Each structure stands twice: as structure tokens, then as C-alpha cells.
Amino acid sequence: MSALGKYSRSVSIIGVGCTPFMYTVDNPETDGLTEGEMFGYAALTAMEDAGVNPRDVDFYFHGQASPLNGSNYLTPNVQIANWFGMKGKGSIHHSEACCTGYLAIEQAVNAVASGKYNCVLTGAVEFGDSTPSPADNIETPKHPYKRDKMTMDKFLRTTSWLYDRTYTRSLMAGQELIYDDAAEWYVRTRGITAEQMNDTINWMCINNRRNASVNPLAIERKTYEELAKEQGMTLDEYMNSPFNPRMGDFLRAGGVELKCDGAAACIVCATEEIGRIAKNLKHKPIEVLAIGSAACEATTPHFEVRATEEAVRQAYEATGLTGDDLDLFYANDFIITSHLISAEIAGYLPYGEGWKYICEGRTAWDGDKPINTNGGRTSFGHAHAASGLADMYEACRQMWGECGEHQVKKLPKTTMLRGYGGAQNVAAVLIRTLDK
Amino acid sequence: MSIKLEKVVQKFYESLDEGKMMGRKCSACGNVEFPPVYACNKCGNYETEWYEISGKAKVHSIVLPAALSSKPEYKKLGKYAYGEVELEEGTRLNAVIRGISKKNRAELTAKLPVDCHASIFEREGGFKTVVFDLDE
Ligand SMILES: [Zn+2]
Numbered sequence: 305m306s307a308l309g310k311y312s313r314s315v316s317i318i319g320v321g322c323t324p325f326m327y328t329v330d331n332p333e334t335d336g337l338t339e340g341e342m343f344g345y346a347a348l349t350a351m352e353d354a355g356v357n358p359r360d361v362d363f364y365f366h367g368q369a370s371p372l373n374g375s376n377y378l379t380p381n382v383q384i385a386n387w388f389g390m391k392g393k394g395s396i397h398h399s400e401a402c403c404t405g406y407l408a409i410e411q412a413v414n415a416v417a418s419g420k421y422n423c424v425l426t427g428a429v430e431f432g433d434s435t436p437s438p439a440d441n442i443e444t445p446k447h448p449y450k451r452d453k454m455t456m457d458k459f460l461r462t463t464s465w466l467y468d469r470t471y472t473r474s475l476m477a478g479q480e481l482i483y484d485d486a487a488e489w490y491v492r493t494r495g496i497t498a499e500q501m502n503d504t505i506n507w508m509c510i511n512n513r514r515n516a517s518v519n520p521l522a523i524e525r526k527t528y529e530e531l532a533k534e535q536g537m538t539l540d541e542y543m544n545s546p547f548n549p550r551m552g553d554f555l556r557a558g559g560v561e562l563k564c565d566g567a568a569a570c571i572v573c574a575t576e577e578i579g580r581i582a583k584n585l586k587h588k589p590i591e592v593l594a595i596g597s598a599a600c601e602a603t604t605p606h607f608e609v610r611a612t613e614e615a616v617r618q619a620y621e622a623t624g625l626t627g628d629d630l631d632l633f634y635a636n637d638f639i640i641t642s643h644l645i646s647a648e649i650a651g652y653l654p655y656g657e658g659w660k661y662i663c664e665g666r667t668a669w670d671g672d673k674p675i676n677t678n679g680g681r682t683s684f685g686h687a688h689a690a691s692g693l694a695d696m697y698e699a700c701r702q703m704w705g706e707c708g709e710h711q712v713k714k715l716p717k718t719t720m721l722r723g724y725g726g727a728q729n730v731a732a733v734l735i736r737t738l739d740k
Numbered sequence: 741m742s743i744k745l746e747k748v749v750q751k752f753y754e755s756l757d758e759g760k761m762m763g764r765k766c767s768a769c770g771n772v773e774f775p776p777v778y779a780c781n782k783c784g785n786y787e788t789e790w791y792e793i794s795g796k797a798k799v800h801s802i803v804l805p806a807a808l809s810s811k812p813e814y815k816k817l818g819k820y821a822y823g824e825v826e827l828e829e830g831t832r833l834n835a836v837i838r839g840i841s842k843k844n845r846a847e848l849t850a851k852l853p854v855d856c857h858a859s860i861f862e863r864e865g866g867f868k869t870v871v872f873d874l875d876e
Contacts, residue, residue, distance in 0.1 A: 471775040475775070475834070475835055475871075476811075476836050476863075476869070476871075477823075477834040477836050478834045480803075480805065480810070480822050481809075483808045483809045484803045484806075484809065485801075485803060485822075488801055488803045492849070492852075549807075551806060551807045551808045552807070553803050553804045553806050553809070555806075555808065560808070602834065603833050603834050605801070605832050605833065605834055606801075
């Protein structure tokens with residue numbers, strides 16, 4: 305078990321950028337968008353938001369879960385620096401699959417806290433819904449900008465790359481337990497019924513969608529209330545109908561990610577250098593207090609639970625904070641039960657009671673315990689590597705009071721983001737607005 | 741001390757062909773790694789030695805397969821579930837457990853942990869793997 309040391313100097317997030325999450329090939333206006341354009345938009349809007357010039361940014365981190373499949377690149381960072389004024393600057397690419405965007409913060413903060421750089425960009429881009437054309441296989445020559453929709457069959461074949469080839473795939477269990485293990489664990493350890501878990505899963509979908517319905521960047525904005533009404537059903541009937549079919553032992557279709565395309569980025573700066581570097585600073589800096597990390601390969605029983613417990617423990621021990629100090633919580637919920645179990649493990653919701661808060665709508669954006677105010681992976685969308693930074697974009701804007709129609713009731717000061725992905729990395733990112 | 745560059749994975753699969761389920765036992769603390777790897781994840785000892793597991797085990801959790809969590813090939817397993825399995829040697833891993841279905845799930849869940857034992861199962865692709873069967 306690792307213990308976190310103190311950062312050598314304070315590091316803050318000072319600007320954020322994010323594209324809408326979308327199915328680019330489905331819309332003539334976005335069909336043909338490329339990596340440089342998507343990442344470049346997120347990077348430049350983050351720089352503008354921070355009030356820094358690209359020449360003031362020393363280095364950048366580039367996240368993409370699956371660059372070979374999604375972009376036909378091995379070194380995606382190198383190909384696009386010139387799109388946002390950082391030609392010739394050093395950079396590195398990393399992938400932790402769906403956890404990439406959270407560990408993107410970890411990478412950037414470490415680089416600045418060490419004293420090596422004063423100001424870095426950390427960004428991510430993903431085309432989760434399409435691959436370069438032709439989509440036959442990764443070896444054939446590709447068109448400069450045309451893309452083909454990614455079939456579910458191809459997606460599932462490439463997601464097998466997330467799992468250990470030597471043992472896990474052969475044993476047949478780890479990669480299949482991702483869908484329902486957390487639900488089973490919660491039901492068994494908290495002593496609730498399968499019906500109560502079914503309701504809780506449905507309410508997480510309903511709350512996520514309500515949040516997305518007031519977020520212009522979200523991919524799916526029609527509420528479940530509206531969808532039910534269109535079918536002449538009550539909300540409860542709709543959520544338990546073939547419109548939301550059972551896909552797992554507990555999981556229903558609405559509780560699975562909407563894989564899509566998107567990019568997001570943050571500007572991370574040494575707190576002591578902000579005055580010098582960010583000449584047009586717009587907001588209060590948001591300090592990164594600690595980032596706990598753990599990873600459990602998928603043959604490890606209850607990998608998500610175990611890794612989340614460890615990452616959260618590290619972050620709390622390093623800061624002395626507890627779940628009671630959190631005002632806002634994000635969970636990478638591409639399997640929606642993540643939302644419940646990580647909020648409870650982090651102490652944001654009380655042990656064994658979290659499911660009730662969810663079913664009472666208290667975790668929606670206008671509730672007293674908001675979670676995933678952007679809509680989460682099932683309604684905001686999941687552009688795999690970019691999702692963590694999109695959550696950070698939303699978290700910072702909530703903490704700056706800039707979310708307009710979906711601004712949470714009490715201005716949040718302290719937030720945790722629980723990253724998860726890549727079978728399975730977990731990060732517990734703790735951030736707090738600095739008092740001027 | 742001698743850290744060896746050796747083919748652990750190949751030996752694991754070749755042993756299954758011979759009907760043996762091999763893990764690795766830590767020479768310092770006795771922890772058994774299954775499936776087998778080089779080092780001990782309990783005490784950090786660099787070395788482990790080949791060790792044939794007894795196959796006796798317990799099931800601690802039960803998740804039934806569904807549309808998202810099954811593949812056509814798995815039909816060959818008959819009735820089965822996924823779950824946390826604890827070997828007699830103390831090692832815990834995610835595994836397939838045969839003999840569990842919608843019918844007996846509730847009864848078994850109420851009795852957890854329940855006894856099971858390891859079996860060798862032939863996969864498509866020309867190799868064998870390890871699954872578990874409920875003791876009856
Ligand atoms: Zn040992």
C-alpha cells in the first residue's frame with residue numbers, strides 16, 4: 305500500500321476546454337472532423353480560459369485510449385502540436401483507456417509539482433464512434449479525414465485488448481464481471497434486494513439524463529420522463545420495459561455508456577507562477593490537493609471496489625479530508641453502478657444509504673448531494689480518454705459558478721473525481737478552490 | 741537467490757494438457773499465486789516455485805451471465821456463473837463456476853461461501869483453461 309507524499313509545490317488548474325460530446329459522422333456539420341481539430345479546439349479554449357498564450361505552455365500531455373484503432377496513429381501527440389501553437393514543444397502520449405482523462409491530471413500535476421515545468425497542457429481526444437476510413441482493418445491506407453462508423457462488433461473485439469491475454473481472457477470471468485460485479489457486491493454487502501438495486505440503477509440513469517438535459521455539451525438530452533410520456537407510460541413502466549432492456553445480471557441498457565467522439569483539456573500551472581504566466585486570469589485557481597491511484601487487473605476479485613478503496617484512502621490520508629468535506633462528486637460511470645459504489649466508498653454518500661439518496665433524486669444536479677452534474681457517461685457521453693477531462697471541465701465550471709442553467713445550489717469548494725477504466729485503473733482526484 | 745527467465749505461461753497451459761493445475765508458491769511466506777507469475781504479491785519475494793493446487797475451493801459471489809456478459813463459445817459451459825473463488829491455498833480470483841443457474845441462484849447465494857472444485861475446460865483456439873464446478 306502506497307502513502308502519498310506532499311507535492312513539492314502547489315499546483316492549480318486555471319483553465320478548461322471541452323468539445324460537445326457527439327457522433328461526428330452522423331452530422332454533416334461534424335462529419336470529417338480530425339484529431340488536430342478536436343484536440344486543438346479543447347486545447348485553445350482551455351488556454352483562452354486560463355488567459356495564457358501557447359508560448360507560455362512548456363509541455364503537453366496527450367491522452368487517447370486507442371490511437372491505433374481510432375486514429376491510425378502510434379504517436380498521436382506528435383502529429384497535432386502545431387494545431388494549437390505548440391509546434392516543437394515536448395509532449396508525451398499516454399493511455400489508461402477510460403481512466404486516461406483522470407490520470408492526465410496526475411501526469412500534469414506531477415510535472416509541475418516537481419519544478420520541471422511551470423505551466424503544462426493536459427488534453428485528450430477520442431473517436432469512440434468511428435475509425436479512419438476504410439474501417440476494414442488497421443493495416444490498410446486511410447483517407448486523410450473521412451471516417452466510418454464503428455460497429456458494435458468491432459468495438460467489442462477491440463475492447464478485448466483491455467484484458468490480460470495470457471490468463472484473464474482465457475479464464476473467461478474478469479472481462480465479463482465488469483458489468484455486474486459492483487451491483488452484486490453492493491446488494492450482498494448492504495443487504496438490499498435485487499429489486500431495490502434495479503430501481504437504483506434506473507434512478508442513476510434518470511438523474512444522469514436530467515443533468516444532461518440542461519447541459520448543451522451532452523450527447524443525449526431527452527429526459528426519461530419525456531421518453532416515457534411519448535410511449536404513454538409512467539416513468540417506472542418505461543424504465544422496466546423493453547425500451548430499457550435488461551442487458552446484464554442487474555444492468556439495463558440505459559446504464560451502459562454512450563460511446564462517442566470528443567476532446568477536453570486543462571491548463572495546469574504552478575500556483576506561485578500564476579500571476580506571471582496567466583496574464584488574463586479569469587477565475588480563482590483550483591488547487592489539486594492529492595491524487596490517489598490504484599490498479600487491479602481484471603482477475604482480481606471486486607477489482608473496482610478494491611482499487612477505489614485504495615485510491616480514496618491514499619487521497620484522504622494525504623490531505624486529512626473525509627467524505628464529509630466533499631461538496632461535489634464525479635464518477636466515471638460507463639457502467640452506471642460505479643456512480644453508487646464509488647460515492648459510497650468515498651464517503652460522499654453514507655454507507656448502505658447511497659441507493660436511497662439516488663432513488664430520491666438527491667444526487668441530481670439540483671439535489672443536495674450532486675453527482676455527475678454533466679450527465680455522466682450514460683447521458684453526457686463517453687469519448688473514452690477525454691471523459692475524465694470533460695468531468696474536470698464540468699467540475700471546475702461548477703466550482704467557478706459558471707454552469708448557468710445547471711449550476712448546483714451551493715457553490716462547491718471541494719470536489720472528488722473518481723476515475724476508472726482500462727481494466728482497471730482507478731484515480732481519486734481531490735481538488736479545492738483556492739481562497740484568494 | 742536466482743531469478744530465472746522462464747516460460748511460466750507456456751508451462752501452465754502445457755500442464756493443463758497433462759491434467760495438472762499449476763500455481764507458484766512463495767518460498768518465503770508460502771503464498772500461492774494462481775494463475776502463476778514470477779514474484780510473490782503478498783510479501784514481495786522475488787521468487788516462487790511451481791506448486792500443484794489441490795483444486796478445492798469456495799465460491800464467494802455469484803453473477804449470472806447475460807446478453808452483455810456472454811459469448812457464443814460459452815454455451816459449451818452449460819449452466820454457469822461468474823464469481824470470486826477462493827482456493828484452498830487462500831488465493832482469490834475471478835472465475836467461471838459451472839452448475840449455477842437462475843433456478844438455484846437464490847438458494848446458493850443464501851449459503852455463500854459454497855464449496856467447489858477446479859476443472860480443466862477446453863477452449864476454442866487449441867488450449868485448455870481452468871473453471872470450477874460446484875461440489876454436490
Ligand atoms: Zn511471499
